Structure formats: C-alpha cells, structure tokens
Amino acid sequence: MALEAFKAGDALTMGVELELQLVDLTDFDLTPAAADMLFLLGKKPFPGDVKPEITESMIEISTDVHTDYGALLGQLGQMRNALVEAGDRLNVGICGGGTHPFQRWSEQRIFDKPRFQELSALYGYLAKQFTVFGQHVHIGCASADEGLYLLHALNRYLPHFIALSASSPFLQGVDTLFDSARLNSVFAFPLSGRAPFLLRWEDFAEGYFAKMESTGVVKSMKDFYWDIRPKPEYGTIELRVCDTPLSVERAAALAAYLQALCRMLREQGEPVSEDDYLVYNYNRFQACRFGLDATLVHPRRHQTLALRDDVLVTLEQLAPHAAALGSSGALDVLRRVIGKGNHAGDLRRWHGEAGGLRGMVDAAVRTFRGDEP
Secondary structure, three states, X not given: OOOOOOOOOOOOOEEEEEEEEEEEOOOOOEOOOHHHHHHHHOOOOOOOEEEEOOEOOEEEEEOOOEOOHHHHHHHHHHHHHHHHXXXXXXXXEEEOOOOOXXXXXXXXXXXXXXXXXXXXXXXXXXXXXXXXXXXXEEEEOOOHHHHHHHHHHHHHHHHHHHHHHOOEOEEOOEEOOOOEOHHHHHHOOOOEEOOOOOOOHHXXXXXXXXXXXXXXXXXXXXXXXXXXXEXXXXXXXXXXXXXXXXXXXXXXXXXXXXXXXXXXXXXXXXOOOHHHHOOHHHHHHHHHHHHHHOEEXXXXXXXXXXXXXXXXXXXXXXXXXXXXXXXXXXXXXXXXXXXXXXXXXXXXXHHHHOOOHHHHHHHHHHHHHOOXX
C-alpha cells in the first residue's frame, strides 16, 4: 500500500503530545490506572485529546493545532487542570519526567489494544521497557519537500532539545549519570535513530518507504521511531527527542522554540547534506549524558562548542523570529533554564532534599500541579 499523500497546509503551526506518568500517591510507584483515568475523563469534554499508551501506567495527551504560543500554553494548562482533577478523584498523581525513577519494567502491563499487543509480541521485553515518557512536537509544513528539508536542517539543533527537556536521570532505582536516560530505551528499537537523507517526497514515499514496506518490516510511518519523522496525514514533521518536562510551561516553551527555529531555517534556506550527520550520534550522546554541560562538535565547522553557550547564541538569533510569532516569552523561559538548570538537575536535588526516590516523585507530582515542591 502506497504511503499516503503529504497533507500540506499552513506552515509553522504547532501541536504538542505529552506522555504522562500515573503514580500511586501512597508509595509513588507507577499504577495501572489508565483505563480508570480515561473512563473518568470521558464523562465530560476534555480540552484536547487523551488516549492510552503502550502500558497501563501511562497516558498521552495531545493539543489542538496552534500558531500562537500563548494559546498553546493556555490549552496545556487547561488539560493539566482536568487531569489533576480526575487524578484527585482516583487518588492518582500525574507527573512528567522522561522515566519513572524506580518502577520495574517487568511489572508493567501492556494496555489491551491491538497495536500495543502486536508491538509486545514483536519486541518482547522491550515493549514493557518502553514505559518511558516523551514530549512530541509537530510543526506544520507548506509542502512535503519543505518538511524533509526542515527535518534535516534541524539535525544540528536536536541536542538543544534533549538537554533543555532532560528529566530522566534515574532508572530502576539508580542515578544513571545521564540527564536523559530515556533516549537509551528508544535507541534499542531497530527503526530508531535518524531518517534517511532524502529531500524529495517522491524519493521518500515511492523509493525508500515503498522498499521498506515491501520487506514487510513496516506498514506505516508509526513503525519508525526516528528522532524526527514526517507525519504525512497531518502535514507535519514530528520532533521526538524531548523527555516529558515536569511542567506544561516548559513543554510549551520547547514547542515555541522549535517553531521559531523552523521559521529561521525556512528564511535562511541554507543547503543541507549527508555530511551534516557526521557528528550526529556523538552530539546526541553528549546531550543525553551531560545535558546543558555537554560539549558539541559543529557539523560543518568541526569546532567544539559548549552546548549551553550554543543555546544562548541560538536564542539571540531567534529573538526577531520569536517576536514575529508572539513567543518571546517562551525564549525567556528557556533562558531561565540555562541559568537555573534543567529538570534532571531538579530531580537530583529533590532526591537529596526530599528523602530519596519517593520524595523526589512527590516533588515531581506537585510540580506538574503547579505547586512549589
């Protein structure tokens, strides 16, 4: 079956998906409450979309399509409030974070949905280990070819998103020494990593995808777990490297950062090439391991860069684009992250101050609610 046509539309629209943890407020472990949450949320209109994820201790929420940062932030706040209200009725905490710090993957249960059961049969224990939590950001593209161009032009900025969103330092009860351990779980899947370097949709759809489909390995774009992938049914590219932040405010700021970057890249129109990926995996590892303290190699100049400084320079370059888009406030949020540190640092601090792993999760739950931990 041919890949569906790319639904080109308005450029620079944005939408956000957040995978969220469902936490037992007694012991702060994950709890298989997705079905109860979805039932309760379905009893009255929800200000967005909410659906199950692969295991029963997680759900995914999705916003509407937005062009305005303030409207996106407003909707995420409404969704957060509805989730918290439902969680309070069920004695279930809702929180962000790329991993739960001490859940055991073997204890997770696959949600009873045909696609999830198929994935479990195919990937074995990896499916349960996929109880990790990410933020996905969609950006609308005026054409399919523009989508492929932006997908590749963004590759040098992906470490920024990893480091700014990093919130998964703990896994299976221990500090991994990574700011984002979540992406190591994603990388275990055979169709993860980066998209092939193709700039014409015809070459991608009728060449690469058709060949992959003929092998029987893939049926749709959902089968690719790339860091950025095209979503033809939406007319978007989808950034998938972010951990779910601990607050909706940071989630909205990251989306607006991507929107402003895409605006700048569209206007500059600099050529892209396969050689841009020479240091891709190295830079990706650095951002996962060291977060904002990472050291990058510029893919073209081959200069060593401090990631923190690179983000600050990029924020200055984006200032006129953010002003035009009405999202200067989002860049201010990210400047504060550069100064204060990412959520991985907050989690480590709470681990020391709040009495270990359970106290840390309690602080994360309160942060998602908008309370001071």
